[in-house]
Amino acid sequence: MDTTVATTGTEGQKWGGASKPLNVSYGKMMMWFFILSDALTFTGFLAAYGFSRFKFIEEWPIADEVFNHFPFLHGTDAPMFYVALMTFILIGSSVTMVLAVDAGHHMNKKKVSLYMLLTIIGGLIFVGSQAWEWKNFIAGEYGAVKTKGGKILQFLDVKTGERVALNEFVEVGPRDVDTYGNSEGIWYTTSGEYNATYTIEEVKKGFVDNPNVTIRTQQLVVNEETGASEKLVLSREDALVKLNKDAVGVVEGANLTENEYGAPLFADFFFFITGFHGFHVFSGVIFNLIIFFNVLLGTYEKRRSYEMVEKVGLYWHFVDLVWVFVFTFFYLV
Amino acid sequence: MADHAAHDGHKLAIFRGTLKFKSNTQKIWGVLIFLSLITIVEVALGYIKPDFLNAKVIGLKLLNWIFIILTLVKAYYITWDFMHMRDEASGLRRSVVWTSVFLIIYLMVILLVEGEYIYQVYKNAAVSFDF
Incomplete structure (x- = not known):
């Protein structure tokens, strides 16, 4: 480390750098305290999520139903499997990172660069997976109807209890306005009415014409037999009354103001927390890349110390650590 | 080295x-x-x-x-x-772990209790929030 530290004239004195407080170098200690503060930022987000969830404890979306996609398995209900896979990818890249740190302690340049490369690849796969999750979440699957009170009504098959997508029972009627496409350059100003595939009147008509469809509200009720929380399913008669009295708009997919899964806050927190975490993974990949090139250039070989690998390693493990909590509180609990 | x-x-x-x-x-x-x-x-x-x-x-x-x-x-x-x-030295370990554990528990408890309270207010309110 001698080559990296400037001479200050205070060598040998207690606070001049002769003794390391707490037995760690300055950089490593600061990385630990940065991680501490960053952990508290994430705590703030997750605590706010918990607050909102407790506030709307009887109407929060059920995560298994929202995140049930798996690549190449279209239409299969695969709750959380993809997120679990992402967890394994991130833990795996954490392992290659710690192996790189270990190889660094043995001054093994070849192994450090190999493991750093694997870590970076793992991180990139993870960020890509997160983008894919976002894509599915934003696109939505079934579509729903919004009420005056801002609640979401979803459609079900009366007999099987399976979800029914809007396109299975609603037909697009004539439009008396021209819809604008991307080429007109005003796509971002379109209101929900023009943007959505269906109008609320078309949904109402399709609902009346299809007696095998009913409505599920956001309300969670406890199933007396199993003790599990389930969404309240309305009878066909109640559903007709509810739809005609309360429904005001069609919701397809998710954005920051509304989403077809339920409470708008759910999507807000999803974007914010997984987005902030994804940004950490992304910046972690950048840091790892910089250190990786430094390893290749032999910078740490010259310094006779691979401590920089250890410092970015701490950051990388922290990103993994946060994901463990996000996984639990967003997808499992 | x-x-x-x-x-x-x-x-x-x-x-x-x-x-x-x-x-x-x-x-x-x-x-x-x-x-x-x-x-x-x-x-x-x-x-x-x-x-x-x-x-x-x-x-x-x-x-x-x-x-x-x-x-x-x-x-x-x-x-x-x-x-x-x-x-790591126990001093570093404690200064990082104890601090975060204390603050996290503190924040979580306060916010969750508050969330539960607001849920009760909504639930028992004279005005329905699902109109």
Whole structure:
């Protein structure tokens, strides 16, 4: 480390750098305290999520139903499997990172660069997976109807209890306005009415014409037999009354103001927390890349110390650590 | 290479000394296997959702308590073995871990209690919030 530290004239004195407080170098200690503060930022987000969830404890979306996609398995209900896979990818890249740190302690340049490369690849796969999750979440699957009170009504098959997508029972009627496409350059100003595939009147008509469809509200009720929380399913008669009295708009997919899964806050927190975490993974990949090139250039070989690998390693493990909590509180609990 | 001696001094035992590894690399793989097992158990429980785990214990379902405890176990091994907290001086360990644990519990308890209170206010309000 001698080559990296400037001479200050205070060598040998207690606070001049002769003794390391707490037995760690300055950089490593600061990385630990940065991680501490960053952990508290994430705590703030997750605590706010918990607050909102407790506030709307009887109407929060059920995560298994929202995140049930798996690549190449279209239409299969695969709750959380993809997120679990992402967890394994991130833990795996954490392992290659710690192996790189270990190889660094043995001054093994070849192994450090190999493991750093694997870590970076793992991180990139993870960020890509997160983008894919976002894509599915934003696109939505079934579509729903919004009420005056801002609640979401979803459609079900009366007999099987399976979800029914809007396109299975609603037909697009004539439009008396021209819809604008991307080429007109005003796509971002379109209101929900023009943007959505269906109008609320078309949904109402399709609902009346299809007696095998009913409505599920956001309300969670406890199933007396199993003790599990389930969404309240309305009878066909109640559903007709509810739809005609309360429904005001069609919701397809998710954005920051509304989403077809339920409470708008759910999507807000999803974007914010997984987005902030994804940004950490992304910046972690950048840091790892910089250190990786430094390893290749032999910078740490010259310094006779691979401590920089250890410092970015701490950051990388922290990103993994946060994901463990996000996984639990967003997808499992 | 002044640091070399200190780095070779990894503590190689986990589970309070019941499982000892021969080298740091072996310990890393051991911890990976342990973390993977926990994740598999979590996903399996989340998929099956056994009925008897729906019982409520202190405001939360038993299943959710299990998830939270397993998460804390995972967090412990990531911090202690991947981030080498096990090998750091106790002063550094305490200043990072105790501070965060205290502040996190503090914030969580306050916000969750407040959230539950607002839920009760909405629920018992004279005006319906689902109009």
